[in-house]
Amino acid sequence: MAPEMSDVELAKSSKVLMVGAGGIGCELLKTLVLSGFEDIEMIDLDTIDVSNLNRQFLFRKRHVGMSKAKVARETVLKFRPDARIVAHHGNVKDSSFDVDFVRTFDVVLNGLDNLEARKHVNRLCLAAEVPLIESGTTGYLGQVTAHVRGRTACFECNPKPVPKSHPICTLRDTPDKPIHCVVYAADLLFPRLFSADPNAKSDLDEEDAVELSAFTRSPGESPESFAVRVYDYVFRTKIERLLAKEEMWADEKRKKPTPLPAFTELVPEGPTAAAHGTDGLNGDGNNSNNTMTSTACKALGLRDAHAAWTDADAARVFVSSFARIVARDESDGNHGTDKFDKDDALAVEFVAATAALRSANYGIERKSLFDAKGMAGNIVHAVATTNAIVGGLIVIEALKVLRQRKAGGDAGGVATPVPCAPCPYRYTFVKQHKSNSRLLEPMEPDPPNKSCVVCGAARVELVCDVESMTLGRLIDEVLKKKLGMNAPEVNAPETILYEQDDGLDDDEIEQYAKNCKSTLANLPAGGVRHNTALRVSDFTQKFEFDLIVTHRPGDEWDDEEDPDGYVLRGDSVSAESNENNAANGENNEENGAVAEDVDDCLIVDDEDEIKAATATAGTKRKRDDDDDDNDGGGRGDAKEIRIE
Ligand SMILES: Nc1ncnc2c1ncn2[C@@H]1O[C@H](COP(=O)(O)OP(=O)(O)OP(=O)(O)O)[C@@H](O)[C@H]1O
Ligand SMILES: [Zn+2]
Incomplete structure (x- = not known):
């Protein structure tokens, strides 16, 4: 048997894909090359902004307006000219970054800032059977999680907390914060x-x-x-x-x-x-x-x-x-x-x-311009050190999954993970340091959730009024926004109701546009009514599931409880049932902020929460209320406003 590779050898012989070249990405790229990684591709859609310069240290003032991925590559090549770094200035959701593309890598490392892109990469990695190391930071808090198909929970095995919204009556007539x-x-x-x-x-x-x-x-x-x-x-x-x-x-x-x-x-x-x-x-x-x-x-x-x-x-x-x-x-x-x-x-x-x-x-206590900007813009001030720690943790987790993959790899270089016990992977939480508490809190990853709509065989139930829900709303709000789909196709038992494809002919385009305007009940081939099972798929994400439509007439809906007028049910799609998430939201609102910013995923900062996260495999995050710097930040990406 060949002797075990050193970490440097492992790094040298692996090909990695980084998604995101922002706060975490800059730190990650630097740590990757300094750890011996030489074959790196990187995707980022953005250009450099002045506001990035305080922490995204690969960029300088002269780079403002230029591609983050390209400049990051050039800067790193100055101190590691021998590295093979390919920079893609583009959206990871573009069709060129498909499952086949992802399959050419040994591991994917996310340094993203939004849930949609994270979900998309998770689905690509599952389909390509490539491990994913996922990460997020918020101020002093951060986390890194490892996701290996069949071995650990995928990024979507657990529901993500829904941003908390403010009742519109309070906003309009009776504000008190x-x-x-x-x-x-x-x-x-x-x-x-x-x-x-x-x-x-x-x-x-x-x-x-x-x-x-x-x-x-x-x-x-x-x-x-x-x-x-x-x-x-x-x-x-x-x-x-x-x-x-x-x-x-x-x-x-x-x-x-x-x-x-x-x-x-x-x-x-x-x-x-x-x-x-x-x-x-x-x-x-x-x-x-x-x-x-x-x-x-x-x-x-x-x-x-x-x-x-x-x-x-x-x-x-x-x-x-x-x-x-x-x-x-x-x-x-x-x-x-x-x-x-x-x-x-x-x-x-x-x-x-x-x-x-x-x-x-x-x-009500009045806030300064600085605070109001932070609250309105949902700004939690980034801490470069947290990004640096998270960048390092990503590399540590990457080396673990790579070692495992290589151990199970065949001569042709096609690697499959081998069973490992005890599990070497960790979810690691970076906490704000307090006396008597550890800065880093590792925990064992959750196993895959059989009821996960993405990696398991779950069905999703949509409860709505089929006489008023249109197919267009179902596609935009439910499939794209809530379920993170990119290009959904919707099939009724007898007919295709909607698809997105460059090769569609004019008749099809016209028919699908008409369908989008129609209520579910009035769709062709008898309509979508109580208990209809729709087959929903997204070719770009190699993702499909059954969506069971349950009819509940409009007059049975309570505006306060379900302001959307529909409910999505499924083990891994609904976070409402997760008590911890609810508790989280409350804490933060006390502080004048709604915490659930979907930008950065799972953030916990005390041991009880970590235990709770382990128990429920729940991904949840919390803004640190003790952090004075964060005073004005974080009302979440919550643009939805609940009707009270
Ligand atoms: N769909 C996507 N495809 C490619 N890159 C993405 C995608 N979504 C987000 N990103 C990139 O992920 C990075 C996240 O980094 P970060 O959270 O530091 O954001 P930022 O935009 O640099 O900073 P801030 O949001 O604080 O101004 C960004 O550079 C962003 O362009
Ligand atoms: Zn899953």
Whole structure:
């Protein structure tokens, strides 16, 4: 028998695929090459942003705007010129990165930041029978997990927690936490004012004529006057209207809001001066729109992003940022396409100012611009050291699966894992260091879940009203969004209802488009009704399962319990039943944040949670509440808003 290979020999003789060249990816690539790996391919779809430079150390200022994968390769080749590194600037979901492509690697290493891509890679790895090392970090917390087909749970064997959403009534009428004010500003008021999405207004309120005219710019109205009118409506008139709804305040425990003073009372210099601040004063003193290039805070001399504004300053920033957004959209010819973006300084100012004024209405602690940005943008500040530790742990796990694979490999280099006892793989959690606690917490991986919809033989049940659920909604919301499918094909017992393929002829395209608009009950060949089994597949992910449709009439749904109007049931697709996840969400909301950011997967930070995670094989994550740096972060990717 050949002597066992050293780690370096093992590394040298293995071919690895890295997905993601961001915070974790940069650390991982460096550790891979310094550990002896020489044959590496890397995929990343993104270009380098200035905000990456503080931790993605393979990139420099001169690289901003360039491909992450390509620059990472060039930088590493400078200190390891002999390595064979192939950089792909692209989306891992592209058809060129298919199962055959994945099969050419000995192991796949994920350094991704979103659940969709993670699920896709998991499915490719299962189909290609290539082990996957999965990872995630959030601030000081992180984890690395090994997934080997048939030996351990796959990445999707356990449900992922669903981002917690805020009841819309609370956001709209009775906020009592800073996060409610921020989410109101970013998810309700911002799209209502600046987006062309016709549905945006329905989230804000059941509109009446007063509301409609308050939010509509009159012909010829200046951006500043429009902004002031909205200010007076939102923070004054609207609150007065709410107070007039006596039944709402019958419960004495509910604190009544206070209308703010009218804008002109609060800001004596008036709207134009407030909106422009020092803009234009250096030139001809003419405050025209042309000079509105800077941000509201710069123009108003509000330099401290950590300071809480006075009501008057918040009102100034509100009007100034509002007017600038309107003017910018006008000059871009872009009106109506705006969506809140955490990297848009004006949008952040608008949200911070709105949240501060709303906090003043409701007597809630107000957050600074910096905090509001963190909350609205779901920013948990990355810690480079955590990424470095996670990069190292990925390499350690990779070496273990490679050793196992090589031990079972045949002469042609085709490797299959051999049974191993005790199992050498680990899930490792990086915790925030506290005295008496270990920084790294390893645990044995879970076995595969027989009821996993991806690697097991599970069926999924969709409970819905077949008279109102359309096939299009089923495809977009259920199959693509909830189940992470890329290109789903839906087969009814007698006919194909939907498929996506370049080779479709015009008749088919037309028929599928028609089907998408149809309710399930009205689909061809008798429709999809109670107890119909649909066969759903995705060729690009080599993934298929039976979807059993259970009809529940519309009038039997409770809006509060099931705001989506449908329920997806299956052992590995529904996280609602996982008590630990629920507990997790609560903890974090106390801190003003909703934790379940689907970006980074399983994060646990105390021993009980790790035990719970072992017991349930549950993937869950938690933002560290003790982390001051994280104060403003993490309301989750939760864009869904629950109707209360
Ligand atoms: N579908 C995908 N295909 C290829 N690469 C992806 C895909 N989804 C995400 N990525 C990459 O994964 C990396 C994740 O890294 P990271 O979490 O550090 O994100 P970032 O965008 O660099 O930083 P931040 O989100 O904090 O601004 C990113 O570089 C991103 O481009
Ligand atoms: Zn599985």
